[in-house]
Each structure stands twice: as C-alpha cells, then as structure tokens.
Amino acid sequence: MSTKHKHLISSLILSLTGIVGAAQADELNNLLKSADHFRLGDESMQVETRITTFNRDGSKEKERDYLVYSRPNRQSLVLMQSPSEQGQKVLMSGDDFWMLLPGSQRPLRITPMQKLLGDASIGDIATTAWEQDYEGKVIGEEQCDQRVCLHLSLHANRKSVAYQRIELWLGKSLHEPLKADLYVQSEKLAKQASFVMDKAQAPTAVDQMILLDQLSNHKETRVQYVNRKPKTIPDQWLNPMFLAKNPNLE
Amino acid sequence: MHSAAQAALSTHRVLRGFVLIVSFISNMALSNACADDLQFSGQIRHLWTVSENNDRDPVSNANQFIPGLIPEYKNDASVQAELHASAHGVTAIATLQGQAFDQGGTEATGWLNELYTGWGENAWQFSIGKKIVSWDVAYGFRPNDMIQQEKRQTFISNSLIGRPVASAEYFDADNSLALVWVNPVHGASTDATVEQAFAARAYHHAGSLDIYGFARYGQETGTSLGSAAAWVANESLELHTSYRYSQQVALLTLVPPPAFLARTAPWQALLINHVQQAAIGMTYTTEEQHSFIIEAWWDGAAPSDKQWQQWNQRNVALGQLASKNASLETPVAYNLAWQANLFSAANNLRRKNLFARWSWKTGAWETAIDALYTPVDKGRTTTASIAWQGDRWHVDAGIRIYGGPSSAVFAQIPQNKLFYTSATWAF
Numbered sequence: 001m002s003t004k005h006k007h008l009i010s011s012l013i014l015s016l017t018g019i020v021g022a023a024q025a026d027e028l029n030n031l032l033k034s035a036d037h038f039r040l041g042d043e044s045m046q047v048e049t050r051i052t053t054f055n056r057d058g059s060k061e062k063e064r065d066y067l068v069y070s071r072p073n074r075q076s077l078v079l080m081q082s083p084s085e086q087g088q089k090v091l092m093s094g095d096d097f098w099m100l101l102p103g104s105q106r107p108l109r110i111t112p113m114q115k116l117l118g119d120a121s122i123g124d125i126a127t128t129a130w131e132q133d134y135e136g137k138v139i140g141e142e143q144c145d146q147r148v149c150l151h152l153s154l155h156a157n158r159k160s161v162a163y164q165r166i167e168l169w170l171g172k173s174l175h176e177p178l179k180a181d182l183y184v185q186s187e188k189l190a191k192q193a194s195f196v197m198d199k200a201q202a203p204t205a206v207d208q209m210i211l212l213d214q215l216s217n218h219k220e221t222r223v224q225y226v227n228r229k230p231k232t233i234p235d236q237w238l239n240p241m242f243l244a245k246n247p248n249l250e
Numbered sequence: 251m252h253s254a255a256q257a258a259l260s261t262h263r264v265l266r267g268f269v270l271i272v273s274f275i276s277n278m279a280l281s282n283a284c285a286d287d288l289q290f291s292g293q294i295r296h297l298w299t300v301s302e303n304n305d306r307d308p309v310s311n312a313n314q315f316i317p318g319l320i321p322e323y324k325n326d327a328s329v330q331a332e333l334h335a336s337a338h339g340v341t342a343i344a345t346l347q348g349q350a351f352d353q354g355g356t357e358a359t360g361w362l363n364e365l366y367t368g369w370g371e372n373a374w375q376f377s378i379g380k381k382i383v384s385w386d387v388a389y390g391f392r393p394n395d396m397i398q399q400e401k402r403q404t405f406i407s408n409s410l411i412g413r414p415v416a417s418a419e420y421f422d423a424d425n426s427l428a429l430v431w432v433n434p435v436h437g438a439s440t441d442a443t444v445e446q447a448f449a450a451r452a453y454h455h456a457g458s459l460d461i462y463g464f465a466r467y468g469q470e471t472g473t474s475l476g477s478a479a480a481w482v483a484n485e486s487l488e489l490h491t492s493y494r495y496s497q498q499v500a501l502l503t504l505v506p507p508p509a510f511l512a513r514t515a516p517w518q519a520l521l522i523n524h525v526q527q528a529a530i531g532m533t534y535t536t537e538e539q540h541s542f543i544i545e546a547w548w549d550g551a552a553p554s555d556k557q558w559q560q561w562n563q564r565n566v567a568l569g570q571l572a573s574k575n576a577s578l579e580t581p582v583a584y585n586l587a588w589q590a591n592l593f594s595a596a597n598n599l600r601r602k603n604l605f606a607r608w609s610w611k612t613g614a615w616e617t618a619i620d621a622l623y624t625p626v627d628k629g630r631t632t633t634a635s636i637a638w639q640g641d642r643w644h645v646d647a648g649i650r651i652y653g654g655p656s657s658a659v660f661a662q663i664p665q666n667k668l669f670y671t672s673a674t675w676a677f
Contacts, residue, residue, distance in 0.1 A: 062614065062641050083642050083676035086291050087334075096458065096482070104410070105398075106384035109460050109480040111488050113535040159485050184537055185485065216538070216612060236372040240460075241426035241453050244384075245375060245419055246368075248289055248336050 028138060031152065032131040034175035035168070038197070039206045040129060043072045046231035049125055054220040061219065068126050069233045074133070076126035077237055079249065087247060090115070091240055092126055095160035098240040102247065107240035112160040124162065124191075124211065124223060130154065133161045141172065144179065148172045163190065176203045182211075190215045292333040295674040297406060299326045302667035306656065308565055308589040309664045315572060315583035320590065322664060323351045332363075332409055340367045343409055364412045375419050382412040383430060385451055385464065386492055387480045390605040390622065391547040391598060393494040393527035394464045394476040396449045397432050399442060401597060403622065405635075405670050406646060413443070424455040440470045440500035440519055447471075458482045464494070471521065472497035491530045499525040499551045502595035504560055510571070511581045515588040517595075525550040531605075543607040543620075549598040555626055558600070561592055562657055590664065599659045600624035614639050629658030644674040 041047075049066045065081040073094065080088040087102025090110075097115050098107045136154035143149070154166040165183035170176065180193040192212045197203035209223040236242045237249065301324055304310055309320045328349040335342050343363035350356045366379025386392035390402055397413055417430040428451045439445045447468040454461045464476035476494035483489055500519040507516050531545030553561070565586070572582040593599065607620035616637045623630045635648030650668045654661040 064641075083291065084639060084644060086676065093455075096455070101407075102409075104384050104407075105382050106386070109387070109482060109488060109490075111482050111533070111535055112485040113537065114533075114541070186537055188537075219613070234372045235423040236421045238423055239421050239426055239455070241419075241428070242372075242421040245377075245421075245428075248341070 025135075028136060028152065029131055031138070031150065031170060031175050032129075032134065032154075035170055035177045036129045036131050038176045038195075038203065039209075040070065041205065041228050042230045043070075044230060044232040045070050046229050047225055048227040050224045050226050051125065052222045052224070054222075056218055066125050069231065069237070070126065070128075071233065071238075074128050075238055076128070077233065077243075078126045089243055090126070091238065091243060092128075093238050095158060097160075098243075100240065100243050100247075105244045105247075107244050109240075112162075115162065124209070124221075128161065130166070130168070133157060134166060142169065144169050149178055150175070159185070171203075174203060177206065184215070188215060288335070288337040290333075290335045291677065292331065293674050293676045295330045295332070295406075295672060297328050297330070297670065297672045299405075299668055299670045300324060301326070301665040301669075304652075304662065304664055304666045307662045307664050308568075308586040311565075311569060312583040312586035312590075315579040315586075319583055320587050320664075321351075321355075323355075325352050326350075330408075339369055341365070345409065361411060363409045366412070366415075373421060375421070377415065377417045377419075379415070380412045381415050381417070382410045383415060383417070383428075383432075384410070386462070386476075387460075387478045387490040388492055388529045388531055388545060388547070389533075389543050389607070390531070390545045391527075391529050391549060391603065393492050393529055393547075393549070394451075394462070394478055396447075396451075396464055396466045396474070396476070396494075397430060399597065403620075403631075403633075405633075405648060405650070405668075406672050426453045427451070438469055440521055442468065442471060442500065445470055471499060486535055488533045489530075490532070491528075493528045494526070496525040496527075496551070498523055501551060501553065502592055504557065504564070510567070511578065511585055512588070515591060516585075517588060517591045522551075527551060539611045541607075541609045541611075543605070545605045547598075547603050547605075549596065549601050549603070552596040552598040552601045553592055554601065557592070558627070558659060561589060565589055565662075593659075593663055599663075600626060600629065602626055624654075624658070624660065627654060627658040627660075629654035629660030631660050642676050644676070646670070646672040646674075 047068045047070070049068055051064045051066065053061045055061050063082070064085060067079040067081055068076060070076040074092065075094070076092045078090045080086065089100040091098045097110045097112065099110050100107050133156055134154035135157050136152060139151040139153050141148055142151045149169045150172055152168040152170065154168055156164045163182040164185050165187070167181040169178045169180070171178055176197055177195045179195065181189055182191045182193060184190045192214060194210045195206050196208040196210065198205050198207045205225070205228065207225060211221040211223065213219050213221070303322045303324065309322060312319050313322065326349065328347055331346045333344050342365045344360065345363055346360040348356070348358050362380060364381055366377050366381040368375060368377040370376050383397040384400060385396060386394035392400070392402070397415070398410055400410055413432050414434060415430050415432050416434055417428060420427045430449045432449060433444055433446045436444050436446050445468045447466055449466040450464070452463040458481055460480045462478040466474045474494055474496035476492065478490070478492035480488060480490040498521045501522050502517045503520045505516050505518050527549050529545060529547035531543065534542045568582050568586050572579050602625050604623045604625060605620065607618060609616060609618035617635070619634045621630060621632045631650060631652045633648060633650040635646060638645045648670055652660045652663055652666050
C-alpha cells in the first residue's frame with residue numbers, strides 16, 4: 001500500500017473516530033438534558049425544598065425548608081427558611097459562592113469546599129444542571145430493580161461542583177434519573193442518591209431525592225421538592241451586596 | 251438627686267422603653283396580620299457566664315482599697331428576646347433583656363437594633379433610619395468596617411446595634427456603590443461611633459476575586475481611604491486582605507496630671523495623625539469539614555507599645571504609693587480604676603496581633619478552638635467552644651482563658667477565665 005493510501009485510511013479512521021466520539025457526546029448530552037428536565041424543570045425556576053435528615057435508627061433528626069431560585073449558567077440563590085436558619089442565604093454564580101448571615105449585612109466569600117458543609121450540601125439543594133457540569137460516557141444497559149436502565153459514568157468539567165464524579169443510572173426509555181453514586185474530589189464515595197418520581201408509570205418530575213451518607217455519619221437525608229414554578233429573578237439578586245442590603249426578598 | 255429616686259427614674263425609663271418597643275412590634279404585627287408582606291420572627295436566648303476574676307489587674311487593686319468601687323461579678327445570667335419584623339418597607343429588630351448578677355442584683359433593659367424604611371427597586375435603593383451597615387472582609391479584625399465598627403471575638407454572635415444612617419446604593423450584577431451619611435443629626439465628636447460622617451463603598455466582582463474600595467470623611471477626624479480583596483484561590487482556600495489609612499483617629503492618651511494623682515480620669519481621647527490599619531488572612535476547609543482561619547493584623551488605632559509601657563509603669567507606681575502612704579489609698583484606688591479605661595480604648599488591645607482558629611462541623615455539632623496572640627508582650631487568649639444546632643434550639647458552651655507574662659495586657663484584664671453556656675430558641 002502506498003504512503004498516500006495509508007494517509008487516506010488513517011484520516012478516514014480519525015474522522016470516523018471523531019464522528020463516533022461527537023455522536024457519543026451528543027447522545028450523552030441528550031440523556032443528561034432529559035434527566036435534568038426531570039430534576040430542574042425550566043431553566044429559571046423557584047423551587048420550595050424541604051430537607052429531612054434521619055438518624056441511623058430511622059428517627060427524624062431535623063427538618064429544614066429552603067426556597068431556591070435558579071437561573072441558566074449555573075446561577076442560583078438559596079434562602080434558608082426554617083426558624084433556626086432564618087435569614088441565611090447562599091448565592092452561587094458559576095464557580096463563585098457567597099454566604100449571608102442574618103443581621104450581619106456582610107456577605108462572606110466562601111470556597112466550593114465550604115459549600116459542601118452539612119448533611120445535604122448546598123450543592124444538593126441548589127441543584128445545578130448535569131448537562132453543563134459533567135462529561136463522560138454511557139457504560140451500557142444494566143438491570144435496576146427488575147427494569148432495564150442506562151449506566152452513565154460522569155466526571156465534572158470544573159472543580160467547584162459538589163461531586164467530582166457521578167455514576168448515574170437513568171430509565172432506558174424516558175431517561176428519568178433512578179439512582180446515583182456521588183464521589184468527592186478525593187475519589188471517596190460521599191453519598192448514594194435515589195430518585196422518587198411524581199408518577200411511577202408516567203413520570204414528569206423528581207419528587208424526592210434520597211441521599212445516604214457514605215463518608216461520615218451514614219445518615220439518610222431526603223430532599224423533597226415541595227413546589228416548583230417558573231420565575232426569573234433580576235440580575236441584581238445575584239449581587240451579594242444587593243442581598244446584604246435586602247434581607248427580605250420573598 | 252437621691253440615688254433611690256434616680257434608680258426609680260431609671261427603672262421607669264427602662265419600663266417605658268419596653269412598653270414602646272413591645273407596642274411598636276405588636277402594632278406592626280397586628281395591623282399587618284393580614285398583609286402579605288409581613289414577616290415576623292425572633293429568638294429567645296439564655297446566657298450564663300461564670301468569671302474567674304484576676305487578682306493582679308488595676309480593677310482588683312482598686313477594689314482592694316475601696317471594696318466595690320468597680321463591681322466585679324462572678325456570675326451573670328441574662329435572658330434576651332430578639333424580635334424581627336418587617337412590613338411595607340419598614341424593618342425593625344428590637345431586643346429586650348433581663349439580667350441577674352451576683353448577690354441578687356438585677357437589671358432590665360431594651361434597645362432597638364434596627365428601625366429603618368427603605369425604598370427603590372433593583373438598581374437604586376434608598377434607606378433612612380437606624381440600620382446595621384457592616385463592611386469589609388476578614389474574621390478577627392476589619393479595618394474598613396467604617397460605619398458599624400463591630401466588636402469582634404465575642405463569645406456569642408448577637409445582632410448588632412445599627413447606626414443612624416441615610417443611604418443611597420446602586421447595584422448591577424457585578425458592581426455596587428454605597429453612599430452613606432452616618433449620624434446625620436449628631437453634633438461634633440471625635441468618637442467614630444457617633445461622629446457625623448460621609449462614607450462610601452465601591453464593590454466589583456471579578457470572577458474568583460471580590461474587590462472593594464472605601465472612603466470616609468468625618469466631621470472631626472477627616473479623611474480615610476481603604477481597600478480590600480477576597481480571593482478564592484482553589485476549592486479549599488480563600489485569601490483576604492484589607493488596608494485603611496486614616497488622616498486622624500481618636501485614641502485614649504495619658505495626659506499627665508499636674509500632681510501624680512489625678513482628680514479626674516487622666517486618659518483622654520486625643521486625635522492622632524496618619525493612622526494605618528491592615529489585616530491579611532486565609533480560610534482553608536477540608537473535605538472532612540475541618541476549617542482553619544489564620545490571620546495577622548496591625549491596628550494603628552490601638553494604644554502603642556509606649557503607651558502600654560507608661561500604663562504598666564503607672565500601675566506599679568500607684569501600687570507603691572498606696573503601700574507607702576495609707577492615707578492615699580482612696581485617690582490611688584480611683585486612679586487605678588481609671589487605668590482600666592485603656593482596655594476599651596480601641597477594637598484591639600495591642601497593635602500587632604496573630605490569630606488562628608480551627609473548627610469542625612459534624613452533623614448538628616460544631617467544635618472550635620481559637621487563639622489570639624500579641625507578639626510584643628506575648629499575651630494570649632484561648633477559646634474552646636462547642637455548639638449544637640437543632641430544629642429550633644441552638645446550644646453553645648465554651649471557655650476563654652486569658653494569659654501571658656505578668657506585664658502582658660491580656661494577663662492584666664479584669665477576668666482571667668470565662669465560662670459560658672447559652673441556649674437559644676428560634677421562632
């Protein structure tokens with residue numbers, strides 16, 4: 001075979017690899033987009049979230065309420081609403097995070113690691129889009145509780161997300177999220193998540209996310225999406241100084 | 251006026267204050283019971299502190315000569331009710347407090363933390379009233395906290411008491427500008443907490459960096475300019491720095507009395523020129539939820555090394571004078587008591603300070619240890635605390651120990667150990 005032909009074949013193989021790779025990336029993005037739609041709804045939303053933590057013996061340890069405003073481009077604002085946390089806020093704008101404490105009027109710039117503090121981290125509450133934050137591949141079809149599901153292996157494309165690696169299982173036909181293993185930076189399994197849908201036969205949205213801590217206390221945390229509605233917050237709400245000036249936003 | 255009559259009048263005023271605050275908040279709550287925008291919340295806190303009093307500080311020495319000249323309590327218990335309400339653009343925070351000391355002493359008082367009205371939509375906003383306005387970065391000391399001048403390193407974080415302000419603020423997504431007229435109706439004073447002043451803060455968000463610029467013009471103290479930055483270096487590390495230059499700052503200074511024993515407090519607030527304050531620090535948080543803060547700061551508005559030397563020398567000289575001449579014990583006692591004024595002269599006791607804090611949060615529990623060290627006199631204060639957070643209850647307990655060589659300022663403050671417990675119920 002002449003050198004010319006060898007080059008031609010190499011180019012063809014490379015092109016085919018590229019096309020296959022692009023097609024796989026497109027397939028992954030479509031799967032994540034569908035899964036995100038079940039979790040997040042529209043791009044700009046107001047979500048009332050209730051988090052309940054259970055002790056290892058099944059008794060309820062605590063319950064917290066949050067109001068979460070989300071916008072495209074990884075922007076979200078979490079308002080703590082339970083009496084013990086009333087007035088606290090966490091603002092996330094891309095990779096930048098701030099915490100506001102009641103009465104102090106001084107926003108605190110916090111690191112992604114500080115955002116992780118707590119049974120359900122702020123990253124769990126202000127759910128960001130998997131499609132934007134993760135890349136990876138489809139491992140293949142598997143059995144999930146007597147049904148066929150798709151196994152996806154995802155790694156974060158930026159360091160500020162709560163979990164650096166996610167092993168995710170989606171329903172085969174609708175691509176609704178079923179369960180996930182969530183790994184932190186050090187590759188330790190931090191939490192195992194399972195998703196409860198609103199309607200078992202024809203799901204439209206995630207109703208609850210159940211998190212089992214695997215890193216420290218092995219407690220169960222339920223993240224319940226009590227109410228979702230479309231809402232677009234103004235640009236100023238994403239300025240930490242504006243939030244300090246306006247403690248009562250709702 | 252007779253002291254009993256004064257006490258009765260004072261109690262009457264406190265009660266009247268109580269009634270005013272309670273009726274204001276109640277009216278707000280009742281008249282807006284049906285209003286959609288009414289927000290009402292609060293907390294009730296019980297705090298109990300037990301102190302071990304120092305026996306080598308000027309206050310104890312003064313009390314040796316005139317027992318009870320400056321009361322030193324070993325037990326202090328208080329109950330605070332903090333009420334928050336907001337409706338129709340008016341926001342109020344009020345606190346009512348009942349306090350009991352050793353030997354059955356009690357005191358009731360109340361104060362308004364905030365009462366202000368605000369208007370304006372998203373870009374421009376305006377406020378008038380008594381308002382908490384906290385600025386600057388850093389944990390242990392904030393040079394550019396130009397309006398609030400919050401006292402740091404307290405045991406329990408209470409709502410601050412706001413300042414009278416009129417303010418205009420501009421916001422977009424990444425920038426803000428605040429223009430504040432503080433203490434607008436106050437007369438001339440060199441005390442920065444009550445001095446009439448204009449202050450401004452500009453803020454810019456540039457990705458992982460927050461940048462601030464500050465300016466203040468005080469009626470008596472003149473101009474001060476400052477800047478600060480907070481930078482998130484990676485997912486675990488945040489670095490911050492703050493610097494302020496002030497044309498003039500009031501500082502308690504010893505004005506030598508004509509005779510060695512003064513008839514009135516010889517420590518007077520005098521203006522000092524060209525004052526610099528700076529802080530630098532970092533926070534580091536691990537995956538296992540351990541957090542570390544390390545900071546160093548210079549506070550040019552605190553008493554100088556020379557002033558503390560003079561202070562130490564005067565303490566010794568006053569003690570020697572009383573031991574040589576018993577008839578002078580009474581004036582010596584008053585002069586020793588005035589020496590304690592320097593403890594509250596500034597936000598920091600010494601100019602050079604190093605601070606470190608470790609905290610660990612696991613579930614509902616948080617434990618912390620922090621230490622403040624003053625390298626010039628090797629003084630130190632160490633605090634260990636534990637906190638538990640429930641749905642509505644928050645419980646804190648801790649101990650603080652002051653120490654250092656006998657000439658260190660921290661070793662000469664009126665208490666050398668403090669133990670505290672606190673329980674807070676939020677509603």
